[in-house]
Structure formats: structure tokens, C-alpha cells
Amino acid sequence: MRAFLIVGNKAFTRPFNLNDIPGAGRMDIMCRCVSQALFVSHGIRKDVEVYLFLLGQPDPPKCVLIRGSEVKRLAPDERNIAGHINKALSFDVDENWKEVHSGVYIARKKLEDLLKDLCKEYEVYYMREDGEELSKVTFERPLFVIGDHIGVIKEVEEKILNFAKKIVKVSEISLMAEQCIVIAHYELDKRAKDLKTLKNKDIRLF
Amino acid sequence: MRAFLIVGNKAFTRPFNLNDIPGAGRMDIMCRCVSQALFVSHGIRKDVEVYLFLLGQPDPPKCVLIRGSEVKRLAPDERNIAGHINKALSFDVDENWKEVHSGVYIARKKLEDLLKDLCKEYEVYYMREDGEELSKVTFERPLFVIGDHIGVIKEVEEKILNFAKKIVKVSEISLMAEQCIVIAHYELDKRAKDLKTLKNKDIRLF
Numbered sequence: 001m002r003a004f005l006i007v008g009n010k011a012f013t014r015p016f017n018l019n020d021i022p023g024a025g026r027m028d029i030m031c032r033c034v035s036q037a038l039f040v041s042h043g044i045r046k047d048v049e050v051y052l053f054l055l056g057q058p059d060p061p062k063c064v065l066i067r068g069s070e071v072k073r074l075a076p077d078e079r080n081i082a083g084h085i086n087k088a089l090s091f092d093v094d095e096n097w098k099e100v101h102s103g104v105y106i107a108r109k110k111l112e113d114l115l116k117d118l119c120k121e122y123e124v125y126y127m128r129e130d131g132e133e134l135s136k137v138t139f140e141r142p143l144f145v146i147g148d149h150i151g152v153i154k155e156v157e158e159k160i161l162n163f164a165k166k167i168v169k170v171s172e173i174s175l176m177a178e179q180c181i182v183i184a185h186y187e188l189d190k191r192a193k194d195l196k197t198l199k200n201k202d203i204r205l206f
Numbered sequence: 207m208r209a210f211l212i213v214g215n216k217a218f219t220r221p222f223n224l225n226d227i228p229g230a231g232r233m234d235i236m237c238r239c240v241s242q243a244l245f246v247s248h249g250i251r252k253d254v255e256v257y258l259f260l261l262g263q264p265d266p267p268k269c270v271l272i273r274g275s276e277v278k279r280l281a282p283d284e285r286n287i288a289g290h291i292n293k294a295l296s297f298d299v300d301e302n303w304k305e306v307h308s309g310v311y312i313a314r315k316k317l318e319d320l321l322k323d324l325c326k327e328y329e330v331y332y333m334r335e336d337g338e339e340l341s342k343v344t345f346e347r348p349l350f351v352i353g354d355h356i357g358v359i360k361e362v363e364e365k366i367l368n369f370a371k372k373i374v375k376v377s378e379i380s381l382m383a384e385q386c387i388v389i390a391h392y393e394l395d396k397r398a399k400d401l402k403t404l405k406n407k408d409i410r411l412f
Binding site: 018019021022028032035036039040041042043075076077078079080149170171172173174175176178179182183185186189190199203 | 224225227228234238241242245246247248249281282283284285286355376377378379380381382384385388389391392395396405409
């Protein structure tokens with residue numbers, strides 16, 4: 001299993017206009033992260049979960065979870081993914097995960113509570129530009145925490161660091177969040193012992 | 207310099223509805239390729255050109271060129287990029303490049319003529335799943351030719367192979383076109399002799 005948690009510093013916590021996805025607190029970044037985390041050519045990675053941690057107005061924090069093993073009728077384009085997020089944001093939330101569509105969940109979670117839960121299942125790695133080179137780190141069930149265009153503010157970062165096993169970086173160049181995800185998959189795929197098994201078992205073709 | 211040429215087998219050659227970008231012959235793939243080829247975090251790669259070779263209805267072939275060194279008011283979201291492509295498609299075209307916006311050009315080019323021109327400036331590499339591992343190939347001014355969700359049909363492939371120096375692959379897993387682009391950049395960035403120079407000289411920050 002692999003997971004990604006993306007911090008959307010301004011990403012809206014109410015439904016938004018699908019004709020202006022960037023205007024919803026740069027929800028376009030969230031959409032591209034979902035797309036690049038879950039999709040391969042004509043298939044979805046069943047072994048991946050994506051957590052969007054939304055901190056924008058008017059009702060933060062909310063977390064949207066999309067599971068590759070369960071999600072249906074998801075396409076890789078931004079508007080399709082935004083439609084799913086939008087629908088999730090139209091529901092009332094509490095601290096329990098509510099399934100709003102096959103494989104799409106929403107809850108109100110404090111970051112520390114969310115990470116505490118996720119720590120039971122994953123090793124937490126925080127992506128920051130001064131970290132260890134990802135290509136040289138050994139991973140077992142990693143959860144990568146990544147900031148959006150703003151990065152991660154100090155107060156949020158402190159919470160992440162309480163749970164993080166390591167800080168890792170993907171490149172000397174500052175890349176966009178979705179590019180970090182593509183490269184993390186690439187590096188992890190390379191070292192998968194049996195890529196045929198990975199292809200057959202962990203990717204759902206459509 | 208690096209360049210990418212993406213073959214859009216069904217990508218429309220007339221203006222389309224920005225509310226249904228995938229419906230325009232999977233123009234969403236073209237948009238994501240432009241985004242991932244040109245953008246880094248808060249910056250644009252000045253040393254990159256993207257060629258979208260559009261073969262869809264009603265008036266193929268048309269080629270849209272976007273130059274990282276010149277383009278203005280481009281954002282990484284699909285709809286913004288689609289807007290630029292849409293505008294380009296609203297112009298009459300002939301075999302000469304016409305600049306329709308800073309750094310955005312359109313022309314009607316036969317693939318063989320386009321590749322013949324590009325060969326003067328670039329070494330052509332064709333991305334296909336049975337190629338040599340990209341991470342093990344040495345590149346000098348590469349142009350990567352990549353198919354969309356359909357791939358590249360035989361007739362088009364023959365033309366590409368006439369100009370290609372090598373066939374290269376990025377992964378054992380079939381990836382989406384934009385993911386291949388991200389990985390090509392990643393591998394080439396890694397071996398850039400002086401990453402600081404690359405960052406300062408070849409990336410335009412905004």
C-alpha cells in the first residue's frame with residue numbers, strides 16, 4: 001500500500017464552481033494530485049489511498065479520502081475529480097468517515113487525529129526540499145505528506161513532524177505536488193520485486 | 207533544450223467546449239502534457255518546447271507549439287491551457303507557424319515535415335513500452351515523441367521511426383503520457399551537471 005496526504009492550505013471546504021477550479025483555493029492542485037496518485041494508462045492503482053486535507057474557507061478542516069481499490073467512475077481529468085470532491089463537500093460531516101460515492105469519503109478530522117490513525121497503517125514521510133533523497137530511502141507502506149503551492153505552514157508542519165519517520169525530497173528543483181507524486185510512484189515501482197505481480201495484482205484496468 | 211511532441215489521435219482541430227475538455231477528443235491529455243512539460247513549482251521551464259500534434263476532427267493535421275521561454279499568462283490547470291489551445295484553433299492555418307499569443311503558435315504540418323524540421327535542432331526519441339530504459343540513455347537536446355491514450359497508430363509510428371534515434375521507455379508499467387514527461391524531466395534533471403545553473407538559467411519564476 002501507498003498513500004498520499006496533500007495539504008490544501010486554501011482549498012475550499014464548501015462546494016465550488018466547476019468552471020473555476022483554481023478559484024476554489026487552488027483545488028486544481030488537489031485534483032491533479034488525485035489523478036497522478038491513482039491513475040496509470042488505462043488503469044487505477046488499487047493499492048493507493050489519497051487524502052486531501054482541506055484547510056480553506058468556510059468550514060475547515062475537512063478531509064476527503066479516495067481509495068483506488070473502491071472508486072468508480074473516476075476519470076483523470078481535473079473537472080471529473082473536482083466533481084467528486086464537490087459532491088463530497090455537499091454533505092454534512094463529523095469526525096467519522098462518510099462514504100459519499102464508491103470509494104470517496106469525507107470527514108472532519110484534526111490533522112493530529114488523522115495522522116494518529118494513519119500511523120497505525122502507514123509509515124509517515126514528509127516531503128520537503130531539504131529532506132533525504134527519496135531514491136535512497138527504503139519504504140514499507142509509506143504515506144507521503146505533501147504541501148500545495150503554499151507549502152506547509154509552520155504550525156501544521158510541527159504536527160506532521162511529530163509523526164514523520166523521515167523528511168524526504170524528490171529533486172533539487174522545486175516541483176509541483178503532483179510531480180512529486182509521479183516521481184514517488186516511479187521510484188517505488190522500480191524497486192517493486194516483481195513488477196508483473198504489481199501490474200496484475202495492484203492495478204485495476206478499465 | 208528539451209522538447210516533447212504528443213500525438214493526439216482524436217484531439218479536435220477546431221475550437222471546443224471548455225466545459226467538456228475530455229469530450230474534445232481527449233484534449234485533457236494534451237493539456238496535462240503541456241502542464242507537466244512546462245511547469246515546476248512557481249516557475250516555467252524556459253528550455254522546453256511542447257508540440258501538440260492534433261489528428262482529430264474536423265480538419266487534421268494541426269500542430270500547436272508552446273514555448274516555455276516565451277509563453278505568458280499560462281497556468282498549470284487544464285482549463286487555462288485548453289483556453290490557449292482553443293484560441294489557437296480559432297485561427298486559419300497554413301504550413302507556416304503563426305503566433306496566436308505570446309509563445310503559442312499553430313501551423314498545419316505533415317508529421318514528416320515537422321519531424322524533418324525538428325531533427326535539425328533535436329535528437330528524436332520515441333517513447334514506447336518496449337524501448338531502452340530512459341534512465342540508462344545519454345541525451346543531448348532530446349525531443350520525446352509520445353502517444354496519447356490510444357498510443358501511436360502504425361502508419362504514424364513508421365514516420366516517427368524514420369527520424370528516431372532510439373526507442374525509450376520510462377517504466378515497466380504503462381503510464382499516462384504526462385507521467386512519462388514528468389519522469390523524463392526527473393531523469394534529465396538528475397544528471398544536469400550543475401543544478402543551480404539549471405535552476406537559475408532555465409527556470410523562469412513567477
